[in-house]
Amino acid sequence: MSNPKPLDEAHWTTRFAELVAQHGIPGAQLGILRLGRDGAADELFTTATGVLHAGTGQPATTDSVWQIGSISKVWTATVVMQLVDEGRFALDTPVVEILPELTLGEPEVTKKLTVWHLLTHTSGIDGDIFTDTGRGDDCLEKYVAGLATAAQNHPLGATWSYCNSGFSLLGRVIEKVTGTTWDAALKERLFAPLGLTHTTTLPEEAMVFAHAMGHLSGGEEPKVAPVWGLPRSAGPAGLITSTSTDVLAFARMHLNGGLAADGTRVLSAESTAAMAGFQTECPERILLGDSWGLGWFRCDWSGHRAIGHDGNTIGQAAFLRLLPEAGIAVSVHTNVGSAIPLYLDLYEEIFAELAGVALPPRFELPAEPVQVDITPYLGAYQRESVLEEVLVEDGRPVLRTTVSGPIAELEGSEPETNDLVGVSDGLFAVKPSGSEAYYPVRFYSLPTGEHYLHFGARATPKKSS
Known part of the structure; x- marks a missing residue:
């Protein structure tokens, strides 16, 4: 794959603004990273358009922070893999060995649930438990205690089902092993070594910056979300707030075998590869990816392997895709509840232009009606x-x-x-x-x-x- 001409920043600034307006999104932020080759410097481009809050009209900028939602799961998974690198536990370690107090709805699952099951969304624990256990540093400890009454939706390891609850549980694993909060562990282990300046986990930290407000709908009369964020107990599953610049610094580390831009080793090359590598199939291979790694989902783009993650919170949607073979990562943040059509239009154009790679055909109705017995x-x-x-x-x-x-x-x-x-x-x-x-x-x-x-x-x- 040849290295294309330099990024046309004027084009992508204009095109991004056009597409965001076309899809009726109040505001959005875009970042494109392309690693330099043969000693050349990296290319990093960011732009923003629209407003952060339809009620106030505050303009969106490249320094504004947005909720990246479940993209946070890849960050949590990265810290988990750092602990694996350090020999603190293994992927096949039963979670109950780390958290002896763990009690789940089914005793056999309590005994056999491993770190791998949580990272790959194969635990079967009901995935959408958003219990508000308060703002204290003990919120994850309390949340995990509440999983004793959680339903088991499928047998352990029997299939794949997206599981927010499992990542809150992983956050508690991080806390138990490091002796600090999930929030502090991320600051120490990721934010600091990556040199991030606009990435936070708590709302009072995000408020230091101009920050996006969610909208339940966009268009000519946007509907502002009733609250800004989710409970703190959802942190490891989706509460990081960031900019495209900072998200792409995290992506760069994954594109570069676990090394930060200054050469700091953040994650071993082996763990970086394992996170992007195949771990389990997805029963439905259209919406996100065809398979799952450790934190990342995996996409087949016309024979080219991409990895990524999406994020949705209350009225905000974010998208991150990496094409490792081309050294390209693209990050988009929006302040509307659903932005998949924008993602498709934009990413199809960007990856075709920069890498000559086509995304899969869109999921649409068959050209001719198909009779399927219901x-x-x-x-x-x-x-x-x-x-x-x-x-x-x-x-x-x-x-x-x-x-x-x-x-x-x-x-x-x-x-x-x-x-x-x-x-x-x-x-x-x-x-x-x-x-x-x-x-x-x-x-x-x-x-x-x-x-x-x-x-x-x-x-x-x-x-x-």
Whole structure:
């Protein structure tokens, strides 16, 4: 892959502003990093457009900070792998050996759950528990104690299902081993050696900078989110606030085998490679990636291997992709709840221009209608905070989603019914309310016979027909 001409900063500044406005997003920030080759300096470009808060009109800038949401999981995973490098524990160490007080809903899972299961989202612990355990330094300790009543959505290691709860548990593992808080561990082990100046984990730290406010919807009349952030107990799963410049310094370390820009060894080359390497399959290979590493998800872009992560908080969405073979990383932060169409338009253009690499074809409805029998999939699928009902209404298959719990209460979620459009056997498309894009809904069964619906990166077990 040849090294293209220098970044056309004027073009990307203009094009980014055009696309953000086109998609009705109040404000956004973009960063592009390309590693220098043959002794050349790295190229780093950042730009911002729009406003941080539709109510105040404060302009977005390249120094503004944004919630990067679940991209934080890769940072938490990096610290976990530092501890593996130090011999403090191994990937196959049972978590209960590190946290003897751990009690989960099923005793066998308590005994056998490993660090690897948590890093790869294969634990089966209900993943969307957002219990507010307070603002104290003991918030993760209290959160983990509450997992004793958490549901087990699938057998340990049996399938893949996105799990925020598992990363809060990993945060507590970090605390127990380092003897400090997750927040302090990240500052010491990542923020400082990477030279980050605008990256924080606590809201009072973020408030020092101009900071983005979330919006539940954009367009001509944006709806500002009711609160700024999630409870502190969600920190290791998604509470880092940063700039594209700082996020790309973190990405650069992963592109460069674990070395910071000044040559400081942050993570071993072996652990850096393991994080990006294949660890487990994803049942649904369209929405995020085709497989999972340790923290990163993995994407097949027309035969080229990319890694990355997305982040969503209350009214903010972020995207990070790395193409290691080209030494390129791209980071986007937005202050709207869903920005996948912007991501697709922008990243398709950037990676085609800078690396000659095409993203996979978009997930869209078949050109010709496909008749897929919905009968085997009818019924109720349920996990702790979500009920998914597959029904036939007026002769059409539909998916009715009812969300409960703290986040649903904050966002004012109501039950939502959408058509299920057949794509292929066991695969349907659904277009949620307010979305510009279709999302995949995959039905599948485990080898042991249990039936699951996979939607929004979560595996939801079938409870009744």
